[in-house]
Amino acid sequence: MSLASGTKLARVDEIPEAGGKIxxxxxxSLLLTRSGDAVHAFINRCTHAEYRLERADGRLLTQEGRFVVCHAHGASYALDSGACAGGPCTKNLTRVAVEVRSGEIFAA
Known part of the structure; x- marks a missing residue:
């Protein structure tokens, strides 16, 4: 992964509350998630089969405002930690360090 520190990724208000954005x-390719003011980032790759998490039409499947679900085989990951929460995944999503400044998200 070659993402330089300080690279602008998105604005916090572009990420749905209790949801995510690719x-x-x-x-x-990153999955950015948000719950209130807390923002998290992960590599956009399912740990089960290395697919991108979003559907072909770009939509991201979330469940109960707590999980992101891989479109291919239903592996589920916690939005706040990237932890494998169900389905065929066996590892957590790879976390990427970010920081929020003035409502914008940057690679740390």
Missing amino acids: VDVGGV
Whole structure:
């Protein structure tokens, strides 16, 4: 992964509350999630079969405002930690460090 520190990823208000957004920046696809003011970022790859998490139409499947669900085989991950929460995954999503400044999200 080659994402330079300080790279702008998105604005906090672009991420749905208790949901997520996929962004492609610098050749890296990321899942950004938000709960209130807390923002988290993960590599956009299901740990089960290495697919991107979103559907072909770009929509991201979330469940109960707590999980993101891989479109391919239903692997579920916690929005706040990326922890494998069900389905065929065996590992957590890979976390990417971010920081929020003035409502914008940057790679840390």
